[in-house]
Amino acid sequence: MGLVESGKMPKPLTNLLNISRRYSIWIFQWGLACCAIEMGAALGSPRYDVMRLGVIPLPASPRQADLVCISGTVTDKMVPAIRRLYDQMPDPKYVISMGSCANCGGPYWDSYSVTKGVDQIIPVDVYVPGCPPRPEALLEGIVLLQERIRHEDMAERWKGDPIVVT
Amino acid sequence: MLLNEFLFLAAALFALGVYGVISRRNGVMVLMSIELILNSVNINLVAFGAMNGNLTGQVFALFIIAVAAAEVGVGLAIVLAIFRNRRSVDLDEVDLMKG
Amino acid sequence: MSAFLREYLTVAIFTGVAFGLLAGVLSVGKLIRPVRPQAEKYFNYESGVDAVGTGWVQSPIRYYVFALLFVMFDVEAVFIFPWATQLEIYGWFGAVEMGIFIVLLALGLLYAWRKGVLRWT
Amino acid sequence: MILGLHLAYWQTSVIRSLGVLVAVLLPAGTFVYIFLFKMVSFMQSRLGPMEAGPYGSMQLLAEVGKFIQKEDIVPDNADRRLFKLAPYLVVATVLLVYLVVPFGPKMRFVNFDGGIFYALAVSSISALGVLIAGWASANKYSLMGGLRAAGQLIAYELPMVLAVVGVVIQAGTMNLSGIVAAQANGKMFGFGGLGNPYFITQFVGMVIFLIAVQAELTQTPFDMPIAESELVTGYITEYSGMRFLLFFIAEFAAVGSFAAVAATLFMGGWAVPGIKFDSGVMNVLGPIVLMAKMTLIAGVIFFVRFTYPRFREDQLQKFAWTILIPVALANILVTTVLKVAF
Amino acid sequence: MSDAPAPETDERRDRLVEVLRSELGDRVVDSLVKPGDDVWVRVATDAWQETGRVLRDALRCNFFDFLSAIDWLPSPFGKSEDSPLDQRPALSTDIVTGYAGGETRFQVFARVTSLPERVSITVKADVPLEDLAVDTWSAIYSGANWHEREIHEMYGIGFRGHPYLAHIYLPGDFEGHPLRKDFPLLARHVKPWPGIVDVEPMPDEGDDAEAEGDAAAEGAE
Amino acid sequence: MGLIVAAARNADAPVLVAQNIAFGVIAAIMVFSAFRVVTTRNVVHAAVYLVMVLSGAAAQFVLLGAEFVAITQLLVYVGAIVVLFLFGIMLTRAPIRGEERATRDSWPLGAFTALVLAGLLGYSLTNGFGGDRLPRYCTTAAPLAGSCLSPSGTRAISDAIFSTYLIPFEVTSLLLLAALIGAIVIARRD
Amino acid sequence: MTAISDRQKLAYVNAQAADGRVNLEFETEEGMTLNMGPQHPATHGTLRIVAKLDGEQVIHCEPVMGYMHRGYEKLLEVRTYPQVNTLVNRIDWLGSFTNEVPFILASEKLMGVEAPPRAQWIRTILFELGRIANISLFLGDTALHMGGMTAAFYAFRDREFVLNQIEAVTGGRFHPNFDRIGGLKDDFPKGWIADTKAVMARLRDFCDEIEDLVVGNEIFQARTRGIGIIPGDIAQSYGLSGANLRASGVDWDLRRDVPVGLAWDQCDWTVWTHPDGDSFSRYWVRLQEVREATKIVDQLCDGLPSGPIMAKVPRIIKVPEGEAWVATENPLGEMGYYVVSKGDLGPFRVKIRTASFNNISVIPWVTRGVYVPDVISILASLYFILGDIDR
């Protein structure tokens, strides 16, 4: 239906849209564990001030969010909620997996109640290593994501069925 | 413009309002229908006022709006009281006479 | 056409233009935005879980009382405004008349106050 | 010939409408950039958007470009038609308020006899849009937010209306241009050098009006309807993409419209003391002057917003009904007595 | 750890045990007092609830620290730090209980504090294997409510008279009681331990602790 | 539709064409909305349709030169009474999909009554006011009172209230007070 | 100010009345259930609150936990003592160093070793820095939950300096893994003490700022005074600890009352209590605690003894058989480890007594009959960390 899916988007328009997506990333206010505090520092601390990069930490509801940063331990009890909230975000949407816990279980890799990596349930765009990563490391991840968005081909992204990782 | 245009419009609203008052089950909807009737009266008043070139119609329309406000306030309060006691605003199920 | 109606026509045209523009922007967006229907996307948001309970708010009666008070005072304001423009002419007579009017309604507020409907518990 | 005239009228109207839209979007965008992005950042010892354009000045364009390509989600349970209608209602009420604000002696879109009355009436309709948005989302947070918002909007509509009465009594007219003229040509305690800006002679009224504006705009400390720590984002919880952006624009455009009304009512509108009231130069200067005054008032609004915590819902209602409204009524009585006595 | 040498007797803690003995009689099975440090008392299973009442009312131990349980069975899995191919070393299955003794595999223990006396006490009770349940403390110490839910989930120990003994941590469909020693941590079994790769030991390094310590010291220089 | 045609036919002067068309369009919207108010199954939809009827009425008032009444209609009806309605609805449970049975079984009786009423009214109106025309809109700046349709200023209305209709005005405040107290008593009674 | 006894009596009566209503209301299916969480801005992450409402009034409120349950007590059974030490950092992720101390102390108690004085002083300094890092965030966060967002930014700004100091010593902003059985991993780097004292002065300024911006604000007081009153005996019965207990008028601080061998008794500081037991007093007590902590750090920095930082312990640590309990006054309240050792490389069983678990168990009691916004302010003022609840 849309121009995007058909891949007929004119190149300059694609560039324009990519640039605007790059500089307006509304990040979902949602932290899970230790990393959430470092994410909070990146969002809230004047020293890092992620708003400079165009990442706006306003939305408390997934409906207005572009980016969700899975910051912390993902437990089995939490998985359905994460999946649900990710689904409820409108496309185009991005995921940053922050910290070892979200990357693949981290310190709790052998626990009976922890999911070994958030990429088992939702597709991840950028992995930020650390336990927890420093706020600068998250900023670096965001800059990396912005670079990728800048050169993203939306038609490629929308090809095929919605990405479902089970 | 003909005076009748407005009067016909008012008549149509009036008739619809009467239909609503008689046939609606929901108490709130009945009150809305009454609003339709009051509005038709207002249109008539203002139209006649314009016809006669004086302000009586408009002033009375204002008073009617005030009366409508009072009516809705009390009416909805009654509906709410019914709802609280019967858990329903269905006028069919509510027989006030029984108590 | 009288100048009076013409100004209201401006209002109508303006509303039309504004609505048209909003609708236009929305339909432009339709061209360049994706549609990715997934069942869960259209579930209601409730902090990430299925909706709990029946979901109907039994909103407190006090909201109604506030709305009621508002309606009554709003009607009062309707009468105050024309009076306010002409106060200079009415003088003390107008002041007293409106004083009575306002005091009567203020009695209502006082009644509500004393009855405790302005408090929540 | 008449047809030609009508057509011309159509054209001018459309052009004027576009002018109003600019007059709405310009201050709204400015306020978002200056206050939401920059001033609050400086208050918090940080910088705000810096990357998009020089000093982040292109940030707003990026926002619009982003939201326009976001998916538009209507939840399954929602009432589709009303869900889609609500943002239009909210935006339209805001836009319609702008129509009556005069920007100069000739710079005005419409000149209603009951200008301020019209502005208050139109702005009271936004409660309707908010309630509908809350209800149609079929979401608990939305519904509670909508109810709270509507309860709050109507509770503070009243002090606002009553605070305006004092101005109307003093000016003797409801026409906003007339109120501007009354302030520019009035005398303050027999001294006419500065005119009679009502923020001095109607100080109580202005304070009540500004508090009511703060509440009407659902800004902190009166932001319970969209209190994110309680109700996520209240009645806009389910809105995404452009529809959300409409609410967002409406919020800031409303700041502009109320600031414009407040500037006109209490700060002399587009007029400045010292320049002849109806000289032609004011047609150019007026909008700038008004914009400056609006920015000042909006600055106060956001300054308070980013400093205070929020009230509780019942404290807010109690504040309105037991303090603001009695004070506003007393203000009317005092103004009446003064007006009649002198 | 205070600088002064530990005193031989501790009147406050001895008094605690005495009062408990006088109130509960021979249902106080065993006790241990470490002077100047801590006190442990083991009571009979059927006296569990009454112990709580005595502690609260007679001893003014109003402050509730925690309530927990322990599984004294040695873990049959060790730390899984070995090759999955290897034979697991046969670990002892003998139950060796801790302070104040014990007779069964599961014990519940709780700790309460008397703020004015500045003294705490740990009480224990055996949980009979045939009927994994004790009486609830939640009526005596409100805070015990959640602790008992946690124990119920983690060990499968029931609490008679508990108002709402539901899952507290784990999703509803979780099976097993994780804190029991025979509950395996599957991830540790599945993943090969990276430390098993066979490399000859360094010539100057032995297996025992002292040698390693020396090596570290050398490395530091 | 009929109303639009009627309006167009009644166009007695070119200047009035626009007003007649405006009247026709607004009237058609109003009648349709009023019809939906009394037939829709969803209470909230009914309230929204009611808003359209009320705003339409305000527009008609503008056409009749009653500016103050029109704005009052917006302020009180749309901004206050409908909000009151919506509060009432939300206090009494409004299912989002509408009610199963919104009309009574006796609705044919209502329809019959309404039709008869409409017929009677239409007949008597055609008989009574068949050819009465409203005065034209004034074009001059200072019209003679009553000779043409001019927007009536707020001041004039104020004068009317505070001279001829002073007693009704004061009685209104009593009425509002009584309604307020009554409604509080009814709503708060447990 | 009403006399506190009157207010507490009132709270009791209200609670009794609410109790009666709960039973009544749960049977009739009236009212609405409001679900906050697992994703909700008010719940610091992943707590879930299910509140049964009558309008905006809470009839019953039930926290649902476990969204951050990572199985600590099980994991600690398969880890060696150094590995346990690094894992427990992540229980109360804001308190960082404070998590390690009671575990290390308990292990030391079992082993019968004692850290040298310098190590104990450094431990105390880092402990108090952890407290400041933790509670200063609380001061901002609570204001944020009541809508005052600027305080949160100030808190994050000044907290960074404390984290910098912690990082300069331990290498980790949050998870220091710095404490060792018998001493510490490392010593202070050069110039650290002077920097720290400057940071402490800064934090006292921050406390003054918060005092002006939040505590003195009438709106904040209206939102918190008389809200969520917890009487002292109820608090004890639920095992509330830390500032929550002291705000209920119970004068109990483990640092002073149960000395565990750290250097608190070497300096001059005050235990603040507040008689009211409401949300405001909890906030106020914590604010004073930050101030006291800065004083403690200053004094300890001045009097830091010289000497080794490590006692003589074997390279491979095997803890002798036994049971030991050590609790310390952590930022959130009393945190203790009940360590059962069988003489292995790792503990046999560790019961972790965390403060937040007990602190929030009072929520169903304290939220009966309050309004939805009060639930938020009470939650915020009780102050919990999800990792500390769920472990």
Next chain:
Amino acid sequence: MPDIYGKGLLKGLGVTFREMTKTIFPDGMTKRPSPTKGAATVQYPHEKEAPAPRARGVIALKEDNCTVCMLCARSCPDWCIYIEGHEEKAPPRRPGGKPRTVSALDRFDIDYALCMYCGICVEVCPFDALFWSPEYEYSEPRIADLLHDKTRLGEWMETVPDFEPYEAGSEVKVRKVPR
């Protein structure tokens, strides 16, 4: 309750206002405004703040020092270090001596997606082969790239800072980083 109602409200406004002026005019109201200087912000991609030298950012490997003793892999709580080695003959230390048997390192991988940055491996390494570097910029779009092999770990060695001297009164010796 406050003695004067509204005093606290004004004080609050004062706090934020002071902060705003401090940010906009860091050099005083008379100098030109310079928020980038006045704000506490470090503008990350353009300017970077050096973390503390002890900061645990990434682990660097000095390959020459590694003797494949496996101590680090065994003490790792996350089992995220993978080491493989083989034995080979090395030329004798002194000319004319017997050839030695040494363990050569084939594989030394650290999985940073799993690593919990506890530093136990660095601490237990008896041969000074592992070091902490404060470097933190190595986010990856693919998770497999977070597994750093020995070449990449060796490259981090350049970023390892020297150990700092200690505060007065310390009896700990300062170590040296082998370069």
